């Protein structure tokens with residue numbers, strides 16, 4: 001059978017694109033090498049606890065909420081209290097992350113000197129002709145060392161498990177970089193953005209306020225979303241089907257035809273389609289595009305991933321010395337903790353733990369600690385447990401829950417990423433019928449992946465519909481600047 005589109009990889013990106021095309025009656029097939037859908041999203045139950053092995057929650061966006069409505073699972077959606085603070089560990093205490101200008105001035109995270117440096121930001125002239133710059137260099141230059149070390153670097157750990165010295169501000173924090181380019185200052189740019197923002201009553205989409213959806217999940221865990229997407233696609237999803245190679249038949253002036261070789265158990269199949277959507281991680285996309293475009297394949301191979309361990313632990317609530325009254329905490333690298341951060345699952349969402357127990361998911365490793373992934377389970381649990389005892393004044397030993405090791409966890413938007421992605425887009429345009437989506441392209445968060453996959457699918461349906469977003473334009477500008 002010839003398909004209108006074949007999608008490779010049933011993570012959130014591939015599932016979203018498949019769902020979008022299928023709703024428009026396209027004949028599609030989604031091939032997934034694993035025996036389950038969801039990719040990085042994986043929820044499990046262990047010992048009376050609901051554990052998220054990968055992402056723990058997502059920020060509600062219009063595209064995500066539309067998807068939830070379309071799938072009819074809105075009554076299963078849960079949202080954490082949007083006021084639940086995230087904390088940063090500094091000098092043996094937890095401090096709420098400052099969420100606005102007033103909070104920044106009031107916070108004990110910064111010294112008086114640090115605050116004065118912060119207030120000087122609008123008077124610091126814009127840097128010209130630097131091209132792509134690291135987050136660390138950008139923040140140090142504009143806001144000073146303290147804001148970098150105590151607020152921004154821990155945030156970079158929280159989102160990318162990354163190193164602010166290595167990541168590109170233009171690729172990983174395009175909006176912040178844009179404030180300097182457009183307004184000459186982060187603070188002025190942010191202020192202008194606020195003033196320009198229409199009240200929700202006047203906005204184009206006034207129907208739904210996103211405020212209460214700051215942190216979302218589902219009653220039975222995040223895997224409910226891929227599960228529902230897969231169910232909506234029915235037989236169009238084939239799990240346990242690993243795609244080994246892709247070739248394009250050369251038909252001059254004709255419709256493109258891709259030949260896809262997939263292995264499922266002992267079965268080897270060759271499938272054909274006119275539109276191929278590759279939604280695998282970049283390193284697999286690199287292998288699969290080798291015959292289509294060696295140049296594209298080489299660019300994809302340049303995208304690096306870091307390693308990461310998630311280590312959930314549980315204690316009886318009575319063993320914990322302070323209330324778990326927030327989202328969790330992030331730990332700057334110079335505060336003596338090896339744990340990058342901790343999410344307080346049982347505070348955020350109900351029914352995640354046994355009655356009277358607290359469940360905390362802890363992250364170890366990332367770009368600043370690449371050796372951690374090779375440590376023994378017991379050692380990883382001891383690191384997380386000792387760090388949490390220190391931060392939260394916990395007495396006694398935790399209940400050990402299953403660890404998850406990721407050797408290639410999150411793509412790193414290192415310096416040069418914005419320019420690389422621009423070159424990737426140009427190389428993709430030259431292979432008629434090829435589409436690339438996934439978390440290495442337009443943001444690593446689930447919300448970004450959903451938006452990008454949806455835009456890409458819409459573009460397949462109607463090529464005249466532009467998918468060029470703000471980030472893409474920023475990347476273009478950078479390419480121009482660095483020429």
Ligand SMILES: Cc1cc2nc3c(=O)[nH]c(=O)nc-3n(C[C@H](O)[C@H](O)[C@H](O)COP(=O)(O)OP(=O)(O)OC[C@H]3O[C@@H](n4cnc5c(N)ncnc54)[C@H](O)[C@@H]3O)c2cc1C
Pocket residue numbers: 008009010011012013014031032033034037038039040041053054055056057058059241242243244279280281284308310406409410437438439440444445446447449
């Ligand atoms: C530990 C961790 C915590 C995170 N926490 C959060 C969070 O709290 N909030 C948030 O918004 N984001 C979070 N993220 C990021 C987010 O989860 C990911 O960016 C997102 O899930 C990636 O989705 P994807 O579909 O692009 O890729 P993936 O989920 O990687 O899916 C790719 C799919 O392709 C399949 N595949 C690979 N090779 C082949 C092949 N040859 N043939 C067929 N199929 C193939 C894979 O099996 C996989 O299912 C986290 C990520 C990790 C790793």
